[in-house]
Amino acid sequence: TQLLEQSPQFLSIQEGENLTVYCNSSSVFSSLQWYRQEPGEGPVLLVTVVTGGEVKKLKRLTFQFGDARKDSSLHITAAQPGDTGLYLCAGADAGNQFYFGTGTSLTVIP
Amino acid sequence: DTEVTQTPKHLVMGMTNKKSLKCEQHMGHRAMYWYKQKAKKPPELMFVYSYEKLSINESVPSRFSPECPNSSLLNLHLHALQPEDSALYLCASSQAGLYRANEKLFFGSGTQLSVL
Numbered sequence: 285t286q287l288l289e290q291s292p293q294f295l296s297i298q299e300g301e302n303l304t305v306y307c308n309s310s311s312v313f314s315s316l317q318w319y320r321q322e323p324g325e326g327p328v329l330l331v332t333v334v335t336g337g338e339v340k341k342l343k344r345l346t347f348q349f350g351d352a353r354k355d356s357s358l359h360i361t362a363a364q365p366g367d368t369g370l371y372l373c374a375g376a377d378a379g380n381q382f383y384f385g386t387g388t389s390l391t392v393i394p
Numbered sequence: 395d396t397e398v399t400q401t402p403k404h405l406v407m408g409m410t411n412k413k414s415l416k417c418e419q420h421m422g423h424r425a426m427y428w429y430k431q432k433a434k435k436p437p438e439l440m441f442v443y444s445y446e447k448l449s450i451n452e453s454v455p456s457r458f459s460p461e462c463p464n465s466s467l468l469n470l471h472l473h474a475l476q477p478e479d480s481a482l483y484l485c486a487s488s489q490a491g492l493y494r495a496n497e498k499l500f501f502g503s504g505t506q507l508s509v510l
Contacts, residue, residue, distance in 0.1 A: 294434075314495040326398070326484050326501030327437070334496065372436055376495040384436035 287311060288373055288385035296391040297363055305358045305388045307373035316356045316375040318347055319384075327372055363392045400485050400502035408510050409475060415505045417468040417485030423500070424491040426468040428460060429484040431504070437484055443468060444491045475509045482506050 291306045307316065315334045319327035331340050333349035333356060340347045344367075346359040356373055373385035398419045407413050417426065425444050429437035442450035443462040457479075459471040468485055482504040488497045 317498075319499075324506075325503050326486070327499075328501070329498050332496055332498070370434060374499075376493065376497075380492075380494060382439075382493045387434065387436045389434045 287377070287383045288375065290371075290373060290385040290388045292388060293386065294389050294391075296393065299364060299392055299394050300362050303360050303363060303390070305360075305371055305390075307356045307358075307385050309354050309375075311377050312353050313375035313377055314353070316349055316353075316373055318356070318358055319372040319374060321370040321372065323369070327370075360390075363390075365392045365394050368392050398485055398487055398500050398502035400483075400505055402505055403503065404506045404508075406508045406510065407472065407475065409477070411475075412471070412473045414472065415470040415483055415485075415507075417470075417502055418466055419487045419500070420466055421487065421489070421500065422465075423487035423489050424465070425488045425493065426462065427486040427488075427499070428468070428470050429486060431482045431484055433482075441470075442492065449492060472507075475507075477509050480507055480509045 287309055289308050297303055315332055317332045318330045320330055321327040331347045333347055336351045336353045338349045344361045348357045368391050371388045376382045401416045427442050428440040430440055431437040439452050440454045441460045446462045446465055457474050461469040484504045485502045486499045488499050490497050
């Protein structure tokens, strides 16, 4: 059983479109992280959200942590080809076990 | 220096070969990790070293043998691998001795392994 489910699994969009990626769990997480992995590279941390309801912005990326700290979303505005990659949510549960989400593979077509 | 360096970047080996993957970090991080990743899937944890001691082994087959010679180096020795072991092998490190909430993982670029 995967603790962190992401949707969609695959996403292919045109440059300039907006998109949202979801990360859901039935468990409460003390914090959630979002990583982006470009082809041929390792994942790179984008953001950590800690407080329920928290919203963080990183240029065209907006991250939100659910009020109950069981879910998170990543919204990208005006996607660019450079946003192409595998997006991974990740977090530690109450027992400090660390999990990656199932991943969302994003392709932005020029 | 905020990098985790992995070598080689690509490796092709036969099922009877013995090879080693290397990972190095000079950030003073106390935990180092090996992950296995298939294409477009999340990384799967294999091993964790905390303060140079093996603290987590996620039931990895014995054909994978980790080694931590010192606090900056992590090796993964490979022997008698199977074609299904072909994957991207990622090394990571974190500042704390073992992963804690909010801890940032620093990943290397990985070794793309093909087993023929």
